[in-house]
Amino acid sequence: MTQPKPRLDDKSGGGRAIALIDGNSFYCSCERTFDPKLAGLPVIVLSNNDGCAIARTAEAKALGIKMGDPYFKIRDLCRAQGVRVFSSNYTLYGDMSARTNAVYRGFASAIEIYSIDESFLDLTDVRPDRRVELARDLRATVRAWTGIPTCVGIGPTKTLAKLANHIAKSIAPLDGVCDLTDPDAYAHWLGRIHVGEVWGIGRASLAKLEAMGVDTVADLRDLDPRPVRKAMTVVGERIIHELRGVSCLPLGLMPAQRKGCAVTRSFGSRVEDRASLAQAVSAHATRLGEKLRREGLGTDHVTVFFHTSEHDRDHPQRSVSTVVTLPEASNDSLVLIKAALHGIAKTWRPQGDPPWRYSKAGVITVDLVPLVASQRALIGQLDREQGAALMAALDACNARFGRGAVVPARVGLERTRTGWSTKFEMRTPRYTTQIGELPVAIA
DNA sequence: TCTGGGGTCCTAGGACCC
DNA sequence: TCTGGGGTCCTAGGACCC
Numbered sequence: 373m374t375q376p377k378p379r380l381d382d383k384s385g386g387g388r389a390i391a392l393i394d395g396n397s398f399y400c401s402c403e404r405t406f407d408p409k410l411a412g413l414p415v416i417v418l419s420n421n422d423g424c425a426i427a428r429t430a431e432a433k434a435l436g437i438k439m440g441d442p443y444f445k446i447r448d449l450c451r452a453q454g455v456r457v458f459s460s461n462y463t464l465y466g467d468m469s470a471r472t473n474a475v476y477r478g479f480a481s482a483i484e485i486y487s488i489d490e491s492f493l494d495l496t497d498v499r500p501d502r503r504v505e506l507a508r509d510l511r512a513t514v515r516a517w518t519g520i521p522t523c524v525g526i527g528p529t530k531t532l533a534k535l536a537n538h539i540a541k542s543i544a545p546l547d548g549v550c551d552l553t554d555p556d557a558y559a560h561w562l563g564r565i566h567v568g569e570v571w572g573i574g575r576a577s578l579a580k581l582e583a584m585g586v587d588t589v590a591d592l593r594d595l596d597p598r599p600v601r602k603a604m605t606v607v608g609e610r611i612i613h614e615l616r617g618v619s620c621l622p623l624g625l626m627p628a629q630r631k632g633c634a635v636t637r638s639f640g641s642r643v644e645d646r647a648s649l650a651q652a653v654s655a656h657a658t659r660l661g662e663k664l665r666r667e668g669l670g671t672d673h674v675t676v677f678f679h680t681s682e683h684d685r686d687h688p689q690r691s692v693s694t695v696v697t698l699p700e701a702s703n704d705s706l707v708l709i710k711a712a713l714h715g716i717a718k719t720w721r722p723q724g725d726p727p728w729r730y731s732k733a734g735v736i737t738v739d740l741v742p743l744v745a746s747q748r749a750l751i752g753q754l755d756r757e758q759g760a761a762l763m764a765a766l767d768a769c770n771a772r773f774g775r776g777a778v779v780p781a782r783v784g785l786e787r788t789r790t791g792w793s794t795k796f797e798m799r800t801p802r803y804t805t806q807i808g809e810l811p812v813a814i815a
Numbered sequence: 816t817c818t819g820g821g822g823t824c825c826t827a828g829g830a831c832c833c
Numbered sequence: 834t835c836t837g838g839g840g841t842c843c844t845a846g847g848a849c850c851c
Contacts (some may be wrong), residue, residue: 419837426837427832444835460837487833574831605843607830634839641834681834734838795835 379813388619389495389503389526389553391480392533393510395472396521396541398489399427402468403458404813405519406803414455418443421638422459429774453706459796465489467804471518479510484624492530492623500553507549527552530621531614534571535561535589562590562615572611577604589615629740630667636734641791642681646720649678650713651793654782656735657712661705662770663720665763670701670743674708674735676715690728692719699754701741704759705766709782731743774806 395401397418404410414431418424425441435453437446450457469488470649478482478495491611498506507524514522525537532552539561540550552558561674568578569588586592593615601609610620635656643649653676664670679691696718712735721728769778771797801809 421835421837423835423837440837442836447835477835572831576830607843628841630840632840636838638837681836723823736839794837815819 390533391493391495391526392489392537393524397429400429401520402465417458432760459799461799463802477515513566523548528617529614529619538569563588567592585621632738634736637794638732639792641796643792648792652708652733653712657708658705661708664703670703671737672698672701674711676712678733
């Protein structure tokens, strides 16, 4: 990656303008889109396995519910305060995300989809005095077409756009838009925002910066980059340049090829028997195969892991992680399942008394490679072709009838009874992607 | 006392993000 | 009873090589 040479005297940003738009309490807003009665009520969405709160509306935040709060600790509060609680419905959120991005594309020459609820828009060709107006129009359009409320931050660099977005979200009179390409706004806000809000400053860096006497974003911007690089690596130095308006993080218009892929889940309840563990990792390996096939990638090493929970203080702890090498790179679910089961076979230990109570398992790959048939050995070609045809048929069935309609026998049909499968006890319908779950309107 | 001097590659672990 | 999942990037240090 070539980076522009930082010019430290350049505080204007040279005319570049990047917007960061994100959905407010995105998952909660998706739920609200399909149930207008949720408007004005506290709403939270839980992580996988109904474990923790990962999205909260303003009303829920006002009740003191924190990001990552375990649900079992706030359940009574939620009942008492009438908080509406949902399991996560990633199928719905993914589809709503695609809809918001379709709207964004109508407003900007180029966009980078950064996460499920955030995108960067290139507004460089929008006149400086028209940017806020455009942002307001964008917000209104997204709201009208998808139901999702958003905030927009604009800045000469990505880091400043992120910061502007934070300001837009937290300062009510700004009405959801903040433009730090405006020199007055830039001069006004940086000295008033805590340095911990800067993108890329986490707990560890914050502690170091506070020890250096840094309090506001402006304090960090005005630091000598060299000692900061010593303490926080090149990442810290880059942040300083970005805060000065010198771009170090280019817009990534093309989605990069992923480097690794993982499928990991906590069990719905603790697992002590080998059969359940084998079934769980088989299901994870199946899902891994689906993800890899969708992107034309393969792998020749699979890491299989399982472990007990550190929260089970009164029980023995065990953590296992083992790498299984495949004969050649593959994305065939049956090959991946075989590898995962081999990983279990290598590492399983008979239970004693007290037993190990396993809480989570998964399969992980790194070093993904594009899977191109012509580059592969002729030996085994027939097996591979048959395997590929089988996987294509399986993917087609699952695309048509819903994921899990057809699964390898090893994954089993009794998943809900065996206790390992993930809990989603409060999940809403997949309104936009399953014909049988369409919302019903009565006129 | 002095003990060669670079390179590259890989891995583990830290930090951070949503 | 009950505590998420999936990524990226960076660095230090060891192995190995000539």
